[in-house]
Amino acid sequence: MPVVFDRVSFAYHTPADQRKAKKGLVARIRERRTEVAGADSDAPQSEDPRATGQERTRPAWGVSAHDEWALRDVSFTLADGEFLGLAGHTGSGKSTLIQHMNGLLSPTEGRVTVDGRDLADKAAARDCRGFVGVVFQYPERQLFAETVLDDVAFGPKNLGLSDAEARERAEEALRSVDLRPEDIGGKSPFALSGGMQRRAALAGVIAMHPRVLVLDEPAAGLDPQAREELLRLIARLHASGMSVLMASHNMDDLARLCDRVMVLNRGRILMEGPPAVVFSQGDRLRAIGLDAPFAQNMAVRLRSRGLSVSDRLHSIQSLADELADLHRQAQRHESARSGEGAGDTAHA
Secondary structure, eight states, X not given: OOEEEEEEEEEEOOHHHHHHHHHHHHHHHHHHHHHHHHSOTTSOOOOOHHHHTTTSOOOTTTOSTTOEEEEEEEEEEEOTTOEEEEEOOTTSSHHHHHHHTTTSSOOSEEEEEETTXXXXXXXXXXXXXXXXXXXXXXXXGGOOSSSHHHHHHHHHHHXXXXXXXXXXXXXXXXXXXXXXXXXXXXXXXXXXXHHHHHHHHHHHHHTTOOSEEEEESTTTTOOHXXXXXXXXXXXXXXXXXXXXXEEOSOHHHHHHHOSEEEEEETTEEEEEEOHHHHTTOHHHHHHTTOOOOHHHHHHHHHHHTTOOOOOSOOOHHXXXXXXXXHHHHXXXXXHHHHHHHHHHHHHO
């Protein structure tokens, strides 16, 4: 089920612009009422601007010079089974893009299609929300039901499933995120640890059987163990055939998990490509407040000091393995040289 962004732009008013527009509208209406009240009652009167719509505040999609563009001319395709990473500094447009993935926001310009269906069509957007599951940052804050099982079953029930079918899906989804429904299904979700709450919230999306999973900073705020467990879970969901788009500030996570990385800056795509290509451009990343993964930066520094470290994409483990191999090679070379020196001495 490919998701296609075709030259998507999205504009919005800042709160200050909205307040100014509202004040201006009120002032103009009052002024117009005064003019009408003072005019000759027999004289033809102009239409009330509120009736014609001429004096309404401008809509928030790209018609005012004061609009701010959160996305500008964004085009990409999330292919079936792909893991796409989305990087960008705060305010780059990542969250706005994510809200377009299943029609929560509609483009000012361009279009978004899911499996060929344009999300501008309300019926298509409604249908596609069952196939594109979105997990927002800190999803545990969206937990609300009295029990974990009721919370996870909420989505399937909204799809029209019976109570029994929704319960079955909820139990299946909890097991898929390594939570035992028989142990926690009857508990309050707020009695769980932070990491378990995060997984329970993810289970609520998985229970709807999405074919595309969209994640906004999924590991934010978790302790190292819970973070590692969640990332392994996401990798497992992708390996099962699910398409994934994941936004993250953590470049190491993107390098580790993604097939492709897209970098946003001020609402535009700055870079896009395999992680090895994107993260080789450390200077461009640092110019917009990001950085290459730690291991990648370390490899660059080691090469600058003369070590024969490869220029491929590195994780911490792969870099450690390569350095260990280089150390062993150096030891063998040194042993060979020592042996040659001892032989020359004996011959003399």
